[in-house]
Amino acid sequence: MDSLVAEGLGKCYILSRDSEGKSPRSFWRWLKNPLGDSESTAKTRDFWALRDVGFRVEPGTILGVIGPNGAGKTTLLKILARVITPTTGRVVGVGRVVSLLELGAGFDPDLPAHDNILMNAAILGIPRAEAQRRIKDILEFAEVEQFTGSPLRHYSSGMYLRLAFSVAIHMNPQILLADEILAVGDQAFQERCLQKVAELGRDGLTVLFVSHDMDAIMRICNRAMWLHQGAIRKLGDPEEVVDEYQNAVWSQADIAQSERGRRSNRYAEVLSVRLVSSTGKDIGGAPVSEDVFIKTRFRTNKPNLTVKSALDLSTKGQLIFRTADTEARPLPQAGVYEVLVKIPRDLLAELPYVATVGCIFKRDTETKEYPLLMYNALTFLVYGTDTPDAPASGRLDRVGYISPKLEWTVRQEAYAAGA
Amino acid sequence: MLLALRRWLGLATPVVAGADGFHDRKSQKWVIEPARVGLIARAEELWRYRRILWFFAARRIKERYEDKTLGRFWMFFQPLAPILISTMIFGNMLQVPSDGVPYFLFFLAGMSCWRIFERGVIRVTRSLEQNRGLIKKVYFPRLIAPISSVAPALSEFGVLFTLLVLTCIYYFVKDGVFYLRLGPQLLVGVLAVGLAAFLSVSVGLWTTVMQTRHKDVQFSIRYFMQLWHYVTPVIFPLSELLKLLPPQLHFVAYLNPMSPVVEMYKWGVLGIGHVSVASVATGLTMMLVIFSGGVVYFNRSEAASVDRL
Numbered sequence: 001m002d003s004l005v006a007e008g009l010g011k012c013y014i015l016s017r018d019s020e021g022k023s024p025r026s027f028w029r030w031l032k033n034p035l036g037d038s039e040s041t042a043k044t045r046d047f048w049a050l051r052d053v054g055f056r057v058e059p060g061t062i063l064g065v066i067g068p069n070g071a072g073k074t075t076l077l078k079i080l081a082r083v084i085t086p087t088t089g090r091v092v093g094v095g096r097v098v099s100l101l102e103l104g105a106g107f108d109p110d111l112p113a114h115d116n117i118l119m120n121a122a123i124l125g126i127p128r129a130e131a132q133r134r135i136k137d138i139l140e141f142a143e144v145e146q147f148t149g150s151p152l153r154h155y156s157s158g159m160y161l162r163l164a165f166s167v168a169i170h171m172n173p174q175i176l177l178a179d180e181i182l183a184v185g186d187q188a189f190q191e192r193c194l195q196k197v198a199e200l201g202r203d204g205l206t207v208l209f210v211s212h213d214m215d216a217i218m219r220i221c222n223r224a225m226w227l228h229q230g231a232i233r234k235l236g237d238p239e240e241v242v243d244e245y246q247n248a249v250w251s252q253a254d255i256a257q258s259e260r261g262r263r264s265n266r267y268a269e270v271l272s273v274r275l276v277s278s279t280g281k282d283i284g285g286a287p288v289s290e291d292v293f294i295k296t297r298f299r300t301n302k303p304n305l306t307v308k309s310a311l312d313l314s315t316k317g318q319l320i321f322r323t324a325d326t327e328a329r330p331l332p333q334a335g336v337y338e339v340l341v342k343i344p345r346d347l348l349a350e351l352p353y354v355a356t357v358g359c360i361f362k363r364d365t366e367t368k369e370y371p372l373l374m375y376n377a378l379t380f381l382v383y384g385t386d387t388p389d390a391p392a393s394g395r396l397d398r399v400g401y402i403s404p405k406l407e408w409t410v411r412q413e414a415y416a417a418g419a
Numbered sequence: 420m421l422l423a424l425r426r427w428l429g430l431a432t433p434v435v436a437g438a439d440g441f442h443d444r445k446s447q448k449w450v451i452e453p454a455r456v457g458l459i460a461r462a463e464e465l466w467r468y469r470r471i472l473w474f475f476a477a478r479r480i481k482e483r484y485e486d487k488t489l490g491r492f493w494m495f496f497q498p499l500a501p502i503l504i505s506t507m508i509f510g511n512m513l514q515v516p517s518d519g520v521p522y523f524l525f526f527l528a529g530m531s532c533w534r535i536f537e538r539g540v541i542r543v544t545r546s547l548e549q550n551r552g553l554i555k556k557v558y559f560p561r562l563i564a565p566i567s568s569v570a571p572a573l574s575e576f577g578v579l580f581t582l583l584v585l586t587c588i589y590y591f592v593k594d595g596v597f598y599l600r601l602g603p604q605l606l607v608g609v610l611a612v613g614l615a616a617f618l619s620v621s622v623g624l625w626t627t628v629m630q631t632r633h634k635d636v637q638f639s640i641r642y643f644m645q646l647w648h649y650v651t652p653v654i655f656p657l658s659e660l661l662k663l664l665p666p667q668l669h670f671v672a673y674l675n676p677m678s679p680v681v682e683m684y685k686w687g688v689l690g691i692g693h694v695s696v697a698s699v700a701t702g703l704t705m706m707l708v709i710f711s712g713g714v715v716y717f718n719r720s721e722a723a724s725v726d727r728l
Contacts, residue, residue, distance in 0.1 A: 013726065082451060082558035085722035091451040105556030108478055115474075122470040123559050174447070 001094065003206040004057040004080070004175060009089035010230075011050040011075050049075040051230045053089070057223075059174070059204040062197065064211060064221035064238055066245055069350060069383055071227040073210045077101060077177045080208065095174025098124060100164060102179065109153035113144060113163060116152060120167050134170045142166035143189075158186055165193055169200060176200075179210045187281060194220050212383050214242050214284035265370045267305055267361045271297040271336070273377035285381040288403075289345050294378060296339045296357050304364045305331040309339045312356040313348075320353075320401050328362065346405035348382045355380070453722075461718060465560045475550075475567030479542070483571045494578050502530055509654050518656045518691035520598055524586055525691070529653035531579035532684035535615040536677055537644045538572035543623025544630050544637050551728045561721050562714075565623050569616045576612065583688070600690050607694075608687025614680045618706050624713030631724040651677045657693040673701035676709070 050072040057063055065073050078084045080091060081099035106123055107116045117138055121131030139145045142162040144155070152160065168176060176197070197207055198220050211217055217224060217238055224238035226245045233248075234241050264270065276295045277283050286292040294311060310324035323341070331337055339359065355378040360371045456464075502523070509515045510522030517525035546568035547554065547561070554561065587599040600608075630636040652660060660672050672678060679702035685692035 079451065083555060084725060086451065086453050088453060093449050093451075095447045097449075099557065101556050106553060108474070110478075110481065119471065119474045122468070122474060123557055125467055128470065 001059075002056045003059040003061070003095065004055075004091065004093045006056075006080075006091045007054045007089055009050060009053040009076070009079060009091065010048060010087050011072075011079060011084065012087040013047045013049055015045045015047050048230050050079070050086075053227075053230075053232055055225065055232065055235060057206055057208075059094075059206055060201050061223055062201045062207040062209060062221045064209050064217035064224040064241075065227060066211065066214070066217060066224060066242065067227035067233070068381070070229075072230040073227055074101070074179055075230075076227070077179050077208060077210060080175075081177055093175060096124065096172065097175045097177065098168045098171050098173035099177040100168050100179065101177065105164075107152055107160070107164070110151050112151055113139060113142075113148045116163075117167055121171065124171050126171060138163075138166045138170045141170070158189065162189055169196060173205065175206045175208070177208050180212070187279060212285040212381060214245075215282055216284075218242055265361070265372055267302055267363065267370055268298050268300045268307075268359070268372060270357075270359065270372055270374060270377075271299060273297075273355070273357050273374055275378060275380045276340075285383050286343070286348070288348070288350060288382055288384040291345050292343050293340045294343065294355055294357065296359065296374075296377075297336060298339075298359060298372075299336045300331050300334050300361070302363065303331075303333050306362050306364065307331055307337070307339065308360045308362075309341070310358040310360075311341055312358070313353055314356070315349075315351045315353045315401050318401060328360075347402060349401060349403035350382055350384050351401065352379060352381045354378070456718075458714065458718060461560065461562070465562055468560050468563060471559055471563055472567050475563055476570035479568055479570050480574050483574070495582065498530075498534065498575065498579055499582065502527055505530075505654065515655050516659055518658070518685075520689055520691055521590060524583070524590065524598060524689065525656070525685075526654065527579065527583050527586060528685050528689050529651075529681050531576055531583055532611060532615055532681050533648060533651060533653045533677065534579060535569075535572050535576045535612060536619045536680070537648065538575055539569045539616055539619025540622050540626065540644060541637070541640060542568040542571055543620055544626040544640050546623065547627045547631055547724060547728065554725060555728060561725065562717065565627050565717075566620055568623070569619055572619065573612075573616060598689050600688060604687050604690065606687065608684050611680050611684035611687060614683070614706070615677070618676055618680065618709070621706060621710035621713045624710075624717045628717055628720045628724050631727045647675075647677065650675055652681055652692075656691070657682050657698075661693065670697065670701055673698040674705060676702040676705040678702065 053072075053076060065076065067073055075084070077099065078101065079086050080093075081097065081101060083099075083101065106120055108119065111119070114135060117135055118128065118131055121128070121134075139148055142159070142165070144159050144163055147155065147159065152163075155163070168178075178197075194216065197205075197209070201207060201220075201222070209217070209221060221238045223236065224241035225235045226233040226241050234244055272295075274282050274295045274297075275284070275286060276293045278291050278293070283292065296309065298307075306328035308325050308328040310322060312322045313320045325339075325341075329339075354376050356373065356375050357377045358371060358373045360369050362369045506523045506526055510517065510526065515522065543565045546564045549568070550564040553559075554564065584599065587597060591597045626636055626640055657672065657678055661669055664672060679694065679698040682692040682694050682698065686694045
């Protein structure tokens with residue numbers, strides 16, 4: 001029996017033109033018909049955040065949900081969590097649903113862990129006695145035993161996440177909804193979470209897992225769903241779906257694809273070009289608010305070489321900038337080296353970027369330079385965190401190919417000119 | 420016609436389970452549909468979730484008195500100041516009759532009951548908005564938010580009632596008369612407190628939905644409550660109002676459901692006031708109308724209101 005069946009699921013938001021019923025006119029309309037939907041008579045525009053989404057999930061499936069911002073991933077999860085009501089369609093499911101839609105949602109920061117666990121259990125409809133029996137396991141898994149007495153607002157965000165995840169899995173769910181949440185904690189705990197999810201999946205837990213991190217999707221999911229503009233673009237084997245998704249992201253960038261560049265020359269061979277986080281972990285996408293690095297690994301076969309590297313970053317077929325290392329770096333011995341270039345936070349916009357990496361090798365004794373250029377060596381997506389107040393599609397302050405955070409000041413001049 | 424009414428009430432939709440899981444039922448199946456869940460299913464669900472009411476209520480009360488340096492002092496002074504001023508104006512200067520008890524006591528009694536309703540409505544009105552963070556992230560029956568928001572109003576009542584007892588002791592020491600009724604009669608007072616809280620939720624169910632559409636409701640509701648205050652026998656006894664009306668129009672005075680509640684309270688606590696079968700019956704009928712309408716309205720508008728939050 002399927003653990004979750006969705007048919008024709010849709011969610012329509014009505015965007016009102018006269019600023020959401022705040023004008024006196026809309027008030028009169030409402031007075032005339034207070035019981036009806038005030039929107040039905042107003043000048044409105046429909047926006048389908050999700051349209052005709054249907055799928056079946058068997059118990060034990062770990063379904064990865066991918067897609068660009070505004071594709072409807074969160075909307076889908078919120079419908080399944082019953083936070084919002086769908087406009088069309090129907091979902092039939094079996095068993096208890098536990099959702100991790102946002103870090104520590106449903107926690108009261110003023111209460112200690114113990115009380116929060118009980119409150120969460122109450123929200124999930126779990127009897128008090130049953131919840132009390134599980135408290136010890138929950139605290140143990142979350143590794144917060146020594147802080148049980150202090151209110152949650154004294155917790156670090158990592159502890160918060162650990163507690164939230166621990167509570168969720170110990171509430172004995174049959175369906176777990178996780179929205180981007182595992183991207184927060186430290187790596188060791190993340191690893192434990194993923195393993196735990198995989199383990200519970202083998203025991204028959206159904207998981208819907210939204211992530212921008214393609215590596216995590218590939219690792220733990222046994223199915224993947226690609227949402228695009230509110231509809232399912234592809235559903236199936238995670239490897240295929242992720243590949244196709246990344247190809248589509250790539251082709252959006254539309255850079256001359258015929259030229260793939262060379263990977264090796266007489267002195268060196270490039271092993272990989274990767275996007276890594278500040279902790280050195282491979283990542284599939286770059287969060288706007290974090291520093292990320294582009295790491296190029298190569299092997300040299302001769303001593304006494306130097307390397308000078310450069311990076312081209314483009315998006316939507318446009319070269320945004322080229323930046324080059326200011327000096328040639330020595331590579332005294334033959335061996336494996338890595339070049340890291342830091343892309344500071346709050347520089348790029350929420351777009352897919354394509355990086356072309358160049359490394360110019362030179363032997364100390366020669367004047368001739370041997371370049372290696374890897375066109376489109378790396379495609380990655382820069383993403384922000386969705387905030388309900390500013391949907392990704394309609395952000396007026398995020399236009400253009402980059403979106404650096406600059407410093408603004410306003411000051412009054414000492415005296416008016418010409419006065 | 421009957422079918423349409425049933426559908427409007429949300430009774431026609433099959434009883435559908437919530438996504439919270441039925442650990443106690445055999446079939447653990449649940450359904451999510453655009454259609455509204457029937458009122459009976461809603462009531463069942465509310466009962467299953469009753470325990471979170473306490474968490475919500477405790478949270479609301481706590482944030483009321485937290486981080487105020489003079490917390491205890493404000494707790495007593497804030498309600499006391501307007502009562503003292505009103506006593507000066509209405510009791511001493513205008514000589515408003517007070518059913519034979521000192522005016523201060525009379526006014527304090529009426530006010531302590533009225534304040535449950537007044538503060539309750541104002542708080543319930545803001546309840547959906549105030550719990551937005553939780554409502555948009557986890558599921559629980561939305562009705563919990565308005566219901567739990569009466570809690571601070573009841574805690575404020577506790578303060579006023581303490582003042583009332585202290586005042587009675589003061590008059591006992593001063594005049595040798597103990598006004599407080601310490602008998603089974605007091606249960607009527609307890610009932611009145613419950614009814615005041617119930618009515619504030621009933622009215623609040625309407626206003627909290629309106630508040631999600633029109634943010635100015637929470638401001639206008641204060642003026643509205645002030646007007647309501649003046650037609651409720653708090654400043655004056657109901658008997659004085661009835662004197663102004665011909666007997667066949669007495670029901671007009673009873674139409675205000677807070678009138679019998681305040682009178683019941685004063686009768687239960689101090690043994691004064693005008694309580695009749697007609698007044699209580701009219702008041703209760705009005706309450707039920709407001710309540711059931713409010714529940715249906717809330718249930719109908721719930722999904723749209725959450726989207727608008």
